[in-house]
Amino acid sequence: MSDVIRLENISKQFGQIQALEDVSFAIEENEVLALVGDNGAGKSTLIKIISGVLQQTSGTVYVRGEPVELSDYNDAEERGIETVYQDLAIAPHRTVAENIFLGNELLSSGPLGKFFNFVDDDRMESEARELLARLELDLDPRSEVRNFSGGEQQSVAIARALQSDPNIVILDEPTSALSLDATQRVLDLIKRLNDQDVTIVLISHNLEAVFDVADRAAILSSGRLVGVEDLTDVTEDELVGMMMGRARTAAD
């Protein structure tokens, strides 16, 4: 397998606080990589660097072997990296289709439409319908999102990230606010995405979910990388131990 993203000696400082220190690891093509760690371990900071929201103090991010500077959200999007944030960034009074195309509205093709930037609701609706069908999500593209359950809203947020056909999707705590039932549906969705050759970075506190869908886990503790483990090789207890900062030296 080849690396889609490689992090080399990434450090991030906020004033006096060292949020990340010398973090290096690679995300492989078409894997589900879980990023785990206690609160304040640096997970959010790390994904914000990969998604272009924050810039590292030192170190290099490589995308497909190429060193890149991700100075904003659009830089990351151009390289096929999409992020679904924890705080469900959806517009409640807009329809599913409008949310999916938010900021990327499809425009009418006629000369008048182009000049005035008229949106093409029919095309957005039909493309949204196709996308939802591909993800096996039973949602009406014309419904307003505010009527949906937490799990359905999370699905809309994920569908929106997929609208630009990314290779890499970063999911920040996608199940933290969900019921058991809804969690399972979101996890199934993650598996389907992975089957469609999307590389996934999953940040989660829910270790059961991590073991369910992820291939490997990168463990962060106090801003440092404790290790990257194949999840078939470790137990949940060992993983928790590593999250507390204990490297897995004894077992190896």
Add this chain to the structure above:
Amino acid sequence: MSTKSTSDVQRLVSDALDEAGELVLLTLAIVLLGAFFSVLSPVFFSVGNFVNIVRQTALVIVLGLGMTYVIISAEIDVSIGGVMALSAVPAAIAINAYGPLVGVLVGLAVGVVFGFFNGLITVRFGIPSFIVTIGTLGIARGGAFIVSQQEPVIVRNDVFSAVFGGTVGPVPTIIVWALGLSVLAGIALWKTRFGRHVYATGDSEQAARYSGIDTDRVKILTLTLSGLAAAMAGLLFVGRLGVARPGMGSGIELAVIAAVIIGGTSLFGGRGTIVGTILGALLISVIDNGLTLLGYGSSWQQLIRGIVIIVAVALRARDEDGEWL
């Protein structure tokens, strides 16, 4: 995706009822009130009086177009009365000195500059637009008195009077302006990418920003549009009365905000329509006009208007599940 579950249908119906139902209810309220006043006053139900009502409404509608954009983007603009005056006074002076074209451009430019300033200060310094526009209201009103040297400026120009204050056949031009601008503003809000970004910015600024929408730019633009609308209303006001007074439009922001809110635009942003604003303005005008004909003066109009605002907002004060709060 051929089958549709009941809940999907219910959702679609409830969405449609929320939007269209409100507009139907508003129309019904206007018709019922009209019928009520027609029974009580023989003068109310006449073509002359209807034209009168619409003409009175036109100014509030023009101002309401900008205000609808601003409130949907979750901001507010209380400076419009002052900006109206400060646009109109120098416009009137320039019309007398350099002709109507220069005068109109001067007026519109003042509105745009003030609106842009409102937006810039709001987003750059993170000051609520309510506070910023209270400030610019004072600046603009004071400026209007200074520029006019406390005196009304009488406009003597036939072309200007015909375009902004005349009639097209039996219809006053102010109504034609209000209608034309409403169509433009309505289509732009409903069908363009910018319109969608205005809704998204007010609905969830975070979602909009995460989607790559420049919400600061959106807010600057909506407040600039409101300034432009204020300038346009100032010109129409001068066209009708033939004089620019520095005190003109005093307090009109409350009537305009009331019309927008009664029309279904949410003060929290993200929801609202131009059609709603027009109906809201008409409702207020019908009440004002009817009360006047029945011999109740402006103090009663203010009192009733206050009650209508509270009732209109209370009727919508439901939580996300549709339950009454």
